[in-house]
Amino acid sequence: MCHYCGCREIPLIKEFIAEHEAVTNAAGDALRALDSGDPARARDLVTEMTAVLLAHWKGEEDGLFTVMERDPEYAPYIAALVEEHRELAAFLSGADLADPADTAALRRAVQELHHHIAKEEDGLFPASLTALTGDDWDLSIQAWRTAHLDGNLRPAG
Numbered sequence: 001m002c003h004y005c006g007c008r009e010i011p012l013i014k015e016f017i018a019e020h021e022a023v024t025n026a027a028g029d030a031l032r033a034l035d036s037g038d039p040a041r042a043r044d045l046v047t048e049m050t051a052v053l054l055a056h057w058k059g060e061e062d063g064l065f066t067v068m069e070r071d072p073e074y075a076p077y078i079a080a081l082v083e084e085h086r087e088l089a090a091f092l093s094g095a096d097l098a099d100p101a102d103t104a105a106l107r108r109a110v111q112e113l114h115h116h117i118a119k120e121e122d123g124l125f126p127a128s129l130t131a132l133t134g135d136d137w138d139l140s141i142q143a144w145r146t147a148h149l150d151g152n153l154r155p156a157g
Contacts, residue, residue, distance in 0.1 A: 010137075012141050015059075016059075017125075019055075022052050023056070023113070024110075024117065027045075028110070031110060034097065034103055039097045042097050050089075050092045053089070059143055059145075062143035062147060064132075067139055068124065068136075088113065088116075091106075
């Protein structure tokens with residue numbers, strides 16, 4: 001992830017990155033649980049990961065993605081990110097970690113998730129610094145807060 005543009009200092013971007021870290025930590029722990037023969041623990045971690053992702057995706061898609069996709073330069077990039085959200089959500093909702101095929105698919109999905117996160121943190125988030133207006137940031141922050149009202153995560157302050 002980049003450290004050169006300063007986007008990590010924007011409170012909303014900090015929240016998105018913290019969610020990325022929570023998800024990748026849970027994913028790594030789930031894979032380690034599978035490796036140690038604890039599929040129940042892995043399932044709990046995947047459930048935790050999914051809950052964070054669903055709120056995270058809603059916040060991104062209803063806020064930052066919505067305002068950035070208005071620009072034709074970013075629209076195809078964002079459409080691809082949204083499609084990746086949908087694909088992972090569909091997989092996670094039906095994954096059976098007792099099935100070796102789904103276990104292997106989870107490993108691939110975690111790798112793909114790392115690539116997805118890099119596209120956001122190294123591409124979209126830095127671009128948002130110059131693409132968004134004050135009103136766009138306000139809409140994006142409000143969308144994130146609304147997505148997190150269910151209490152899963154504490155909204156930024």
